[in-house]
Amino acid sequence: MNTLVTGAAFGAALTASGVYQPSVIVSQLKFENWHMIQAFLTAAASSAALVHLLQTLSPTTFPLPPRSYSSISLFSRYDGNLFGGILLGTGMMLSGACPGTVLAQIGTGVRSGFYALEGGIIGGIVFTGFVGPWIAKRNAAAKAAEAAAKASGKGEESKELTKTVYENLGVSRSSVLVAFEAICASVVVSTALWTSVGPEAKMSPVVGGLCIAGAQLLSLLLRKNLVGTSTSFEEVGDWFWGIFKGKTLPQRYNNLLFVSGCVLGAKLLTVAYPALGQVTEVAVSPVAAGLGGFLMIIGSRMAGGCTSGHGISGISLLSTSSFLTIGAAFGAGALLGLLRG
Secondary structure (H helix, E strand, O other), X not given: OHHHHHHHHHHHHXXXXXXXXXXXXXXXXXXXXXXXHHHHHHHHHHHHHHHXXXXXXXXXOOOOOOXXXXXXXXXXXXXXXXXXXXXXXXXXXXXXXXXXXXXHHHHHOOHHHHHHHHHHHHHHHHHHHHXXXXXXXXXXXXXXXXXXXXXXXXXXXXXXOOOEHHXXXXXXXXXHHHXXXXXXXXXXHHHHHHOOOOOOOOOOHHHHHHHHHHHHHHHHHHHOOOOOOOHHHHHHHHHHHHHHOOOOOOOOOHHHHHHHHHHHHHHHHXXXXXXXXXXXXXXXXXXXXXXXXXXXXXXXXXXXXXXXXXXXXXXXXXXXXXXXXXXXXXXHHHHHHHHHO
C-alpha cells in the first residue's frame, strides 16, 4: 500500500507541475520554454536538501547509497551512463515524454503517451532479452581480461571509482550541496525573471517542483527509498521472457506497483481538477512517440536510471553517474531539437 500511495503522489505531482505535457518537454529541449528546467531543478535541489537533512538526523534509518556507475566496457566505467543518457534524451525529444511523465500522460489521456508507452514496453522486453545480457557479457569479458593481465603482471590494478561528486573533488558533501543549491537557485530565478512559461503552467513551475519534492519526501518516509520509474519496464521484460520461455516468473513487482500508482494518481487529480488535464497540443506522430519510448527505455536501463531515478533521486545523492547521465540526456535532446528545428 505504501508503494501504491507513493506512486500516486508522484504521478499527481508530475501532473500538477505540468511537466508531463509533451509540449513542455519538447519546447524545453528546444530552449523555447523553461518550464521544465524550473520545475526539475526545484525538485532536484529540494530533494537533495531533504535527503541530506534526513540522513544527517537519522543515517541508519535512511542508508541511501549513491548511484553507481554503469559501464558497457567501451572506453570508461561511465560509458553506459553517457550512451544511455544520449539514447534517453533522444527518446525524450522524439516522444515528448520520459519514463516517469509517460505514466502521467496515460493517466491524463495524452494520445502520444500511449504510443510512447508501447514503445517503452517493447524497449523493456528488448533490453531484458538482448541488450542487458550483451552488456553483462561485455563487462564479464572485460573483468576477466583485466584479471588475466593483472595475474601476468602486465596490467595495472584498477582503481576503485568513487561514486559521488564530492568524493571525486576531495571536498565535503556540504560544500558541494551548497554549491548545487546555489546553481539551481540562480538558474531558476534568472529564467523565471527573464523568460515566460506557456499555457501548460496552471501553477508556478517552482511550486510544481516543490510538489515533486513532496512526493519524494513521502517516498522516503513511507518506503525509505527514493523514486524511480524505468526499472518497471525492465520488470515487464522479465515477466515477458519468464512467460515466453516457460521459466519461473520473477518475484519482484514493487516497481510495477509504483508506476501503477503514478497512473492512478494522475487520473484522480485530473478528475478532481480537470484544468490540470488540459493538454497543449504538440505534433508528436505515433511513429516518433513509439520510437522515442523505445529509445528512452533502452537508454535509461543502460544508464541505470532515468530522469526520476537519476535526475531527481540520483542527483539528490550527488552521484557522479547521475550528473553525467542527465547531462548527456539533455545535451542529446537539445541537439536533436536544434536539428529538427
